[in-house]
Amino acid sequence: MIPLVAWTICAPVPVRAQDSCVTCHAALEGSLAEPAKLYDGDVHHSAGLGCADCHGGNPKDESMNAMSPAQGFRGAPKKTQIPEFCARCHSNAAFMRRFNPKLRTDQLSEYLTSVHGKRLKQGDTKVAACVDCHSVHNILTVSDPRAAVYPLNVANTCARCHADAGHMKGYNIPANQFALYSESVHAKALAGGDTSAPTCTTCHGNHGATPPGVTSVPNVCGTCHAFNQQLFEKSPHQAAFTKMGLPGCVQCHSNHEIVKPADDWVGVGEGTTCVRCHAKGDPGYAAAQQMAGDIASLKTDYERAEEVLGTAERSGMEVSSAKMELTDANGQLIKARVNVHSFNPAEVRKLTDEGKKISRQAYLSGVGALKERDYRRKGLGVALVFIILAISGLCLKIRQIDSRTGG
Amino acid sequence: MAGLHRRVLDWLDERFGAGSIEEFLRHKTVPVNRHTIWFYFGGMTLFLFVIQVLTGILLLLYYRPTANDAFESVQYLVTQVKFGWLIRSVHSWSANLMIFTAFIHMFSVYFLKAYRKPRELTWISGMLLFFIVLGFGFSGYLLPWNTLAFFATKVGTDMARFAPFIGEWVLVFLRGGPEVTGATLTRFFGFHVAVLPGLATLLLAVHLLLVQRLGMSVPPDVERAIAEGRGKPRWMPFFPNFLLRDIIGWYAALGVLGALAAIFPWELGTKADPFGSAPAGIRPEWYFLFMFETLKLLPGKMLFIDGELAGLMLFGLAGALWVAVPFLDYKAGFSRVTRFFTGLGVFAIGYILAMSALALRG
Amino acid sequence: MKNLGREEPQEVQPDRRWIDLLLATGVLASIASFLYPALRYIIPPAVSESTSRSVVATRVGELKNNTSKVFKFGSEPAILIRTADGQYKAFSAVCTHLSCTVQYRGDTRQIWCPCHNGIYDLNGRNVSGPPPRPLTAYEAHVQGEDIVVTRSA
Numbered sequence: 001m002i003p004l005v006a007w008t009i010c011a012p013v014p015v016r017a018q019d020s021c022v023t024c025h026a027a028l029e030g031s032l033a034e035p036a037k038l039y040d041g042d043v044h045h046s047a048g049l050g051c052a053d054c055h056g057g058n059p060k061d062e063s064m065n066a067m068s069p070a071q072g073f074r075g076a077p078k079k080t081q082i083p084e085f086c087a088r089c090h091s092n093a094a095f096m097r098r099f100n101p102k103l104r105t106d107q108l109s110e111y112l113t114s115v116h117g118k119r120l121k122q123g124d125t126k127v128a129a130c131v132d133c134h135s136v137h138n139i140l141t142v143s144d145p146r147a148a149v150y151p152l153n154v155a156n157t158c159a160r161c162h163a164d165a166g167h168m169k170g171y172n173i174p175a176n177q178f179a180l181y182s183e184s185v186h187a188k189a190l191a192g193g194d195t196s197a198p199t200c201t202t203c204h205g206n207h208g209a210t211p212p213g214v215t216s217v218p219n220v221c222g223t224c225h226a227f228n229q230q231l232f233e234k235s236p237h238q239a240a241f242t243k244m245g246l247p248g249c250v251q252c253h254s255n256h257e258i259v260k261p262a263d264d265w266v267g268v269g270e271g272t273t274c275v276r277c278h279a280k281g282d283p284g285y286a287a288a289q290q291m292a293g294d295i296a297s298l299k300t301d302y303e304r305a306e307e308v309l310g311t312a313e314r315s316g317m318e319v320s321s322a323k324m325e326l327t328d329a330n331g332q333l334i335k336a337r338v339n340v341h342s343f344n345p346a347e348v349r350k351l352t353d354e355g356k357k358i359s360r361q362a363y364l365s366g367v368g369a370l371k372e373r374d375y376r377r378k379g380l381g382v383a384l385v386f387i388i389l390a391i392s393g394l395c396l397k398i399r400q401i402d403s404r405t406g407g
Numbered sequence: 408m409a410g411l412h413r414r415v416l417d418w419l420d421e422r423f424g425a426g427s428i429e430e431f432l433r434h435k436t437v438p439v440n441r442h443t444i445w446f447y448f449g450g451m452t453l454f455l456f457v458i459q460v461l462t463g464i465l466l467l468l469y470y471r472p473t474a475n476d477a478f479e480s481v482q483y484l485v486t487q488v489k490f491g492w493l494i495r496s497v498h499s500w501s502a503n504l505m506i507f508t509a510f511i512h513m514f515s516v517y518f519l520k521a522y523r524k525p526r527e528l529t530w531i532s533g534m535l536l537f538f539i540v541l542g543f544g545f546s547g548y549l550l551p552w553n554t555l556a557f558f559a560t561k562v563g564t565d566m567a568r569f570a571p572f573i574g575e576w577v578l579v580f581l582r583g584g585p586e587v588t589g590a591t592l593t594r595f596f597g598f599h600v601a602v603l604p605g606l607a608t609l610l611l612a613v614h615l616l617l618v619q620r621l622g623m624s625v626p627p628d629v630e631r632a633i634a635e636g637r638g639k640p641r642w643m644p645f646f647p648n649f650l651l652r653d654i655i656g657w658y659a660a661l662g663v664l665g666a667l668a669a670i671f672p673w674e675l676g677t678k679a680d681p682f683g684s685a686p687a688g689i690r691p692e693w694y695f696l697f698m699f700e701t702l703k704l705l706p707g708k709m710l711f712i713d714g715e716l717a718g719l720m721l722f723g724l725a726g727a728l729w730v731a732v733p734f735l736d737y738k739a740g741f742s743r744v745t746r747f748f749t750g751l752g753v754f755a756i757g758y759i760l761a762m763s764a765l766a767l768r769g
Numbered sequence: 770m771k772n773l774g775r776e777e778p779q780e781v782q783p784d785r786r787w788i789d790l791l792l793a794t795g796v797l798a799s800i801a802s803f804l805y806p807a808l809r810y811i812i813p814p815a816v817s818e819s820t821s822r823s824v825v826a827t828r829v830g831e832l833k834n835n836t837s838k839v840f841k842f843g844s845e846p847a848i849l850i851r852t853a854d855g856q857y858k859a860f861s862a863v864c865t866h867l868s869c870t871v872q873y874r875g876d877t878r879q880i881w882c883p884c885h886n887g888i889y890d891l892n893g894r895n896v897s898g899p900p901p902r903p904l905t906a907y908e909a910h911v912q913g914e915d916i917v918v919t920r921s922a
Contacts, residue, residue, distance in 0.1 A: 194901065224898075226886050318486035318675070320844040331869035334884045376492070380669040386798035387662045391655050393792030398651045400788055402643075465810055479843075487814045490806035658799065 020062045021051035038138035047099050054085070080120055082129040083111055110208035117208075126167065128209075133157050149206075152190055154199040155181060180257035198224070217247035217255075231341040236284075263299070266340055267292035290345040294352040295336055301359035302329050308366030315373045322365035329358040435619070435645035440629045445515035446649075447656050448508050449618075454657045455505035456607075458664070459543075462498040463600065470550070472596035474589030477552035478678040485675060496668035502544055504660065506694050509540050517732070517752050520745070521624040527733035529621065532614040534730045539607050541694065546599040548692060552592060553676030558685040560595075561587045563695070566702070569715040588681065627745075690766060697762035698722060729755075825915045826859070832916070837873030842907070842918060846870050849909060849918060852891060853878065857909040859918040860893045865902040880904065 025036040039045050044053070052059045057073035058066045067073045077085040087108035089095050096105050107130075111117040116127040133149055140147035148157045159178035161167050168175040181187050181200070189197035203220050204211055212220045218238075222229025232238055232248055241248055252273045253261065265273040267288055268280070274288035305326055309319045332355030339348045420426035437446060469488055471480040484491040513533065516522060522530035549560045564587065567577040583590030625633075625640075632638040643649055691699050702718040709717045728735065736748045826840050826849045837850040839862050848862040850873045860880065862870050869884040879896075880889040887898035894903045909918050 315672070318482065320482075321841070324841065324844050324846065327863075327868060328870060331884060334867055334869055338885065376669045380665050383665050383799065383802040384662050386795060386802050387658050387665075388795075389791065390795030390799045391658050393788065393795040394651050394655045394658070396788045397792050398648065398655075400785060401648055401651070465807065468811065489809040489812065489814065491810060493806050494810055661799075661803070 019050050019052075019059045020066055021055075021057065021059050023062070025051075035137040041138045041140070043139050043141050054089075079125040079129060080123065082131055083108055083117065083120070086130045107207045110205070114205065114207065114209045126161075128161065132161075151195045151197075151199055154201050155187065155190075158200045177256045180254075184256065184258040185260050186258060214245060214247045215242065217249050221249045227338050228341045231339065235341065235343040237343055261337075263292075263295055263337070266295065284343075287343060287345045291340055291343075291348045294345070294349050295333070295340075298329070298333055298336065298352040298355045298359070301356045301363070302326070302333060305329070305359045305363040305366060308363055308370065312366050312369035312373065315370070317369040317373050319366060319369050322362045322369070325358060325365075326362040329355045329362065331355075332358065431619070432646045433644070435622070436642040437623050437645050437649045438625045438629070439641040439643050440626065442515075442519055442626045442629065445511075445519060446623065447653060448512040448515060450653045451656055451660060452505055452508045452512050453611075453615075454653075454660065455501050455508060456540075456611075458501045458661075459498065459505060460604070462494050462501065465494045466498060467600065472550070472593050474552060474592055474679075477550060477592060478675075481551045482675060492672060493665075493668050496671075496673045497664050499673035500664055500667040500671075502547060503693070504664070506540060506544055509537055510694075513537055514752065514756060518749065519624070519626040520736070521626075522733040522736075523624075523627075524733070524737070526617070526621055526624060529614060529617040530733050531730060532610050532617065536607065536610050536614060539603055539610065543599060543603050543607075544692060544694060546595040546603065549592060549595045550599065551676065552679050554679050554683070554686060555676055555689070557587060557679035557681070558689045559691050560591065561685075562689060563691055564591075566715065566719065569713060569719050571716065586681075693763060696766040697759045700762040700766035703766075824918050826909070826918045827916050829911060829914050829916060832857075835875040835878070839870060839872075840918075847907060847918060848873060848880070849916065850880070850891070857911070857916055858891060859907040859909040860889075861905040861907065863904075864900055865895065865904065866899045871904070 022036045022039070025033055027033070028036075035051070039051070050059055051057075052072075055074050055076070056071070057068075058071040060066075061071065065071065067075075074085075090103075091105050091108045093105045096103055111130075112121070116129070119127045120129060135148055140150075142149050144150060145152070147153065155178060163175055163178040165175040177200075186198045190199060201209065218229050218232055228249075238248065241251065247255075252265070264271070268275055268278075268285055272288070272292075274284065278284040278288060309323055309326065312319050313323075332351050336348050336351040336355065339351055342348070416426070416429060420429070437443065466484070469480060469484045469491070471477060481495065485495055486492075516530070516533070545560075545563060549556045564578060564581050567581055568574045570577055579585060581591075581594075582588070583594040629638070633640050690696065698718075701721070702715060705714040705718050707714045712720075732748060736745055738744065824840065824842050824847075826847075827838055832838055832849065832851040834851055834855055835853045837848055839846050839848050841847070842861070846862040848860055848871060850858045850860075852858060853875075860871075864871050864882040864884065864887055866882065866885060866887050869882050871880050871882045871887075871889065873879075874881045877888075878891065880891070880893070881887070882889075882898070882900065885899050887900040888896050889900065889904050890896050892903075893906045895901065907918050907920055909916055911917075
């Protein structure tokens with residue numbers, strides 16, 4: 001009877017086997033009880049692993065002896081020991097295969113190449129180790145939206161340290177990356193639900209987190225922005241920037257605060273990106289001028305066609321075919337903007353010329369529609385003239401008949 | 408020329424007895440007084456109806472009454488068919504013009520008390536025609552199958568639900584199902600081009616026959632003036648005097664319709680998407696606005712009756728009284744009863760105008 | 770009845786004729802201006818109606834395997850693809866990213882958008898690049914000598 005009662009009291013959670021770690025720690029206070037409370041939500045718990053599987057000791061032993069080194073107890077690891085502690089399983093491919101064959105097992109080796117890993121090895125305990133990002137005792141999978149490492153949450157997790165100026169003092173890097181990133185199109189795309197949008201780890205790596213080197217920035221951006229990278233590499237800027245030791249992309253687009261580029265970035269006026277380096281007389285200046293001019297004139301032609309088609313449509317003319325063809329001109333404009341990255345005005349001009357041709361055709365269709373509208377109104381005029389003629393004839397006839405009949 | 412004209416008429420007379428028709432037309436007269444201007448509106452409504460039939464038949468050559476094709480067939484008609492834009496816009500504008508002249512005709516007959524004995528049946532057949540014309544407007548509006556029409560029909564037919572006992576049945580009958588779908592379109596098409604024209608033709612025949620048999624009514628105040636010797640009875644022959652004036656009006660209407668079609672073509676809109684959401688500010692055509700606004704303003708529940716049901720009953724009662732006015736205002740002389748009905752008519756016009764203005768304000 | 774007319778026939782005659790002429794001209798001209806549009810209307814146009822529900826995209830045999838054709842469907846471009854094994858597939862050709870017109874690439878056997886390198890598979894699913902949504906799929910059937918593309922129900 002008593003063992004039964006003891007069993008029901010001491011094992012409130014139906015565990016697969018009696019786990020003395022949970023039973024005792026759950027009855028304690030404060031931080032000692034935390035792990036027992038959190039662990040039910042942990043992915044390791046769902047996999048059937050208990051406290052002893054990481055911390056060692058004997059979960060069947062209800063005495064304090066359960067935690068003796070003789071029983072294999074490892075205790076809670078120190079900060080500098082954490083990576084190896086987790087890697088005991090996570091770098092063991094044969095072991096991991098039992099649970100999730102898809103999971104990578106190179107996190108530790110990656111980590112050791114990262115800035116965090118290197119500094120931790122030197123004894124710096126302020127840097128991130130496994131549990132700082134993944135939390136501990138209530139670890140969730142990456143695909144769980146509540147996880148700190150879920151794509152939408154990654155930036156916030158990194159910002160816990162990297163946006164804390166006090167924490168980052170002494171490291172010689174700014175603490176404003178998160179603030180800048182939050183203004184970027186990438187952050188907004190991510191917030192809009194597009195989990196393929198880049199967050200900190202996309203460009204810096206997750207376990208091997210390191211800023212990309214100067215020569216590899218275009219490669220990193222080019223993993224998504226392939227066209228822009230290809231064009232850039234063939235462009236005169238690639239060699240020039242490499243010689244000057246400048247990263248590509250970042251020069252014009254910034255690294256964290258990447259905002260939506262506007263057409264007026266290209267050009268030679270005040271406030272354009274090009275004049276930051278180019279001055280009147282150098283070939284780059286001329287190229288910028290031509291490209292900006294071509295894109296601007298395509299936009300003008302496109303808007304002109306759009307306007308005349310809009311007027312025609314509002315006058316009641318049906319212009320859906322012409323409107324559809326005009327969308328191709330918009331396609332050319334979009335391609336021209338991408339092609340700016342070739343910094344080759346001739347290439348850009350090919351696209352803008354095609355776009356202008358299409359715009360002009362659509363414009364002519366619109367003008368034709370307006371002509372048709374005017375033809376209708378002229379036809380109406382003619383018909384009205386005949387009607388007025390008929391009405392005048394009728395009026396006179398009526399007068400004539402009335403006078404005859406004396407009505 | 409005149410000889411040929413005579414010979415043809417004689418030939419027809421031997422077979423149809425057309426001579427008596429000719430004789431009758433020669434003798435048909437129209438009273439001439441300061442109210443004569445209103446006498447043109449019946450003929451104008453009839454003329455516009457004929458325009459509707461003719462343009463409608465032309466539209467039938469290209470229109471397709473299914474949910475998949477209706478919108479595209481109208482689009483095709485308006486863009487590819489020569490003068491398709493003209494026929495379609497004339498049809499849409501003339502529909503509205505016809506309903507407008509029908510209102511004027513009805514109200515002018517009401518105020519001139521032309522419904523008094525012996526013309527009660529003319530009034531009743533005319534009121535039935537009026538309801539049929541509204542039915543034409545409602546059914547025709549859906550046919551282009553654009554977003555506005557779709558949702559206006561949804562809201563409009565929803566009202567049927569509130570009729571007591573038969574409400575649900577009427578709703579399903581109108582819609583060809585519980586919801587507005589392609590079945591509704593086909594059904595409305597059937598109403599619009601077959602059922603309503605058939606009924607209209609019958610009633611028109613009755614209405615026109617009665618008008619010919621009974622002649623044109625002389626308004627009460629003119630009658631009294633003549634009786635008291637303050638004026639002489641004046642008249643003009645219908646044929647050709649009045650008819651020529653009628654024709655002037657019809658020509659003017661044609662000019663107006665042409666101008667409207669060329670300068671303010673009727674919109675195509677966007678194809679209806681039954682799963683889309685209703686655009687903001689959906690409302691019926693102008694001739695239904697006053698009823699729409701009334702229903703909006705009525706409280707959700709009046710005593711123990713549903714607001715919409717109360718509204719429907721109100722309009723039903725008002726309509727019934729309006730149709731029955733020849734029997735209610737049976738003396739239609741200068742009695743207090745008659746003056747009451749004149750006031751009622753003024754109230755009706757004011758109400759319709761006020762409610763419509765309110766609805767337009769949004 | 771006044772008999773003005775009959776007493777002086779000579780004076781009224783030219784007047785009456787002039788009025789009649791004006792009337793006849795006006796009426797005939799206006800009737801012609803009404804009949805002309807109606808008659809032109811009745812003659813069917815050269816372009817046969819293609820509804821936006823179904824369009825004849827091409828004739829059987831015109832499209833080779835592993836090639837495609839962009840055509841107008843309703844008011845937007847659509848693409849008909851004949852796959853390497855002879856099947857016909859049809860999609861809306863409007864890229865779901867920024868509405869450029871997509872193309873079929875025989876080398877990768879994927880649908881590709883040249884604006885920003887968006888890629889869709891042969892089921893229209895967006896598999897790479899910026900497009901956020903798949904392409905709308907249409908149905909392509911052989912009807913006699915024609916390949917007819919229709920919107921799915």
